[in-house]
Amino acid sequence: MNPWPDQFPLFPEAASTVAGEVDAIYFFGLAVAAFFSLLIAVLVLWFAVRYRRRSEDEIGRPEKAAVLLEIGWSVIPLLILMVMFAWGAKVFYHVRRPPENALEYYVTAKQWMWKFQHPDGNREINHLHVPAGQAIKLIMTSEDVIHSFFVPEFRVKQDVLPGRYTYLWFQSDRPGRYTLFCNEYCGAEHSLMIGSVTVMEPGDYEAWLSAKEPVAGGQQLTGEELFSLQVCDTCHKPDSAARAPMLWGLYGEEVAMADGSVAIADEDYLRESILNPGARIVKGYDAIMPTYAGRLSEDELLQLILYIKSIGPEGDAEVAAAPAAETEADAGSGDEGSTP
Numbered sequence: 001m002n003p004w005p006d007q008f009p010l011f012p013e014a015a016s017t018v019a020g021e022v023d024a025i026y027f028f029g030l031a032v033a034a035f036f037s038l039l040i041a042v043l044v045l046w047f048a049v050r051y052r053r054r055s056e057d058e059i060g061r062p063e064k065a066a067v068l069l070e071i072g073w074s075v076i077p078l079l080i081l082m083v084m085f086a087w088g089a090k091v092f093y094h095v096r097r098p099p100e101n102a103l104e105y106y107v108t109a110k111q112w113m114w115k116f117q118h119p120d121g122n123r124e125i126n127h128l129h130v131p132a133g134q135a136i137k138l139i140m141t142s143e144d145v146i147h148s149f150f151v152p153e154f155r156v157k158q159d160v161l162p163g164r165y166t167y168l169w170f171q172s173d174r175p176g177r178y179t180l181f182c183n184e185y186c187g188a189e190h191s192l193m194i195g196s197v198t199v200m201e202p203g204d205y206e207a208w209l210s211a212k213e214p215v216a217g218g219q220q221l222t223g224e225e226l227f228s229l230q231v232c233d234t235c236h237k238p239d240s241a242a243r244a245p246m247l248w249g250l251y252g253e254e255v256a257m258a259d260g261s262v263a264i265a266d267e268d269y270l271r272e273s274i275l276n277p278g279a280r281i282v283k284g285y286d287a288i289m290p291t292y293a294g295r296l297s298e299d300e301l302l303q304l305i306l307y308i309k310s311i312g313p314e315g316d317a318e319v320a321a322a323p324a325a326e327t328e329a330d331a332g333s334g335d336e337g338s339t340p
C-alpha cells in the first residue's frame, strides 16, 4: 500500500497476533467515514449549484415528504453501525482476554521508569525481553500516578493504575525490538518514560535468560523471606488453619466470605487481603489480621502475592486439600515442615 515504508512510514509495523484485526476494523471505520464525508461534500456542492436562487424574487417550492429516502438514510447507517459494533465487540473480546496458557510477567510503573519481572523471577528495567510465538500476559500496577503501557507495533494499550492491578496480553511472532511508550501524561519526565519490548526466538530467549546478570539493586527480598519477616507465618501456617486460613493452593480458588458473598482469589483479592484485611473477612475467622498498608512497597507486595501464588499448584484440589485433613488433629503443633 505504501511504496516508501522507510522514508515515509504511515503506520507502525504490525507485530502482534491482534494487530491485523485491529487494523482491519480501523481501516473499515476510516473507509466509511471517508465515503460519507465525500458523499456529503459532493451533495452539498451539487445542491448549492443545482437549486440556487435564479432570480431576485424567486419563492421556494413547498417540501414533499420522501418517505423511502427518509427510511433509506436511517436504516442504511444503522446497519453499517451495527456491523461496526458487532465486529468491534469481537475484536475487543479477543484483545482483552488473555489466553489460558499465557506466560505471566509483572510490571511496576513509577515516575519515570518501567520495572519488569519475568515468570522465573528475573528482573529488568525499561527493556523487557519476551519469547516469540507465546502469549504474554502482563500484570501491572503503579507506585505513584497513572501511567499507560503502549506498544504501537502490538496495537495494545492499557492504563497502569496505583492501588490495583490491570492486565494486558499480546503475542508476537516477529522477533525484533519494539518501542514502549508511557501513554498517560505522568509528570515532568513523562516524555522520557520510554522503553522497549524485545521479542526473541524461544531458544535465544532461554539463552539470554540464563546468561543474564541479576539486575543491579537486586537485594530485593523474596516473597518467602518477606512472609516470615512480616510475621505472616505466625498466623498463616502451612499445616494449620486454626488461627488464619491456610494460603496453600488459595490462588484462583473461590473463597466464602463471612457476609455470604464469594470472592475469587485473584491478584486484586490477595492485594486487598493484605492491605485492607477488614474489607472482606473470610468465613469462619475473626478480623485479627493487621493491615499492611504503608508497610510494604509495591515490589514487596508483588513478591508476597507471587509467593502465595506459587505455594500449591492452582486447581489441584487433592494436593491442596491434603494438609487440610490433618489440621484438626494437630492444630497448634507449631511450625514444623516448610511450605513447599
Ligand SMILES: [Cu+2]
Residues within 6 Å of the ligand: 112, 146, 147, 148, 182, 183, 184, 185, 186, 190, 193
Ligand atoms: Cu508514565
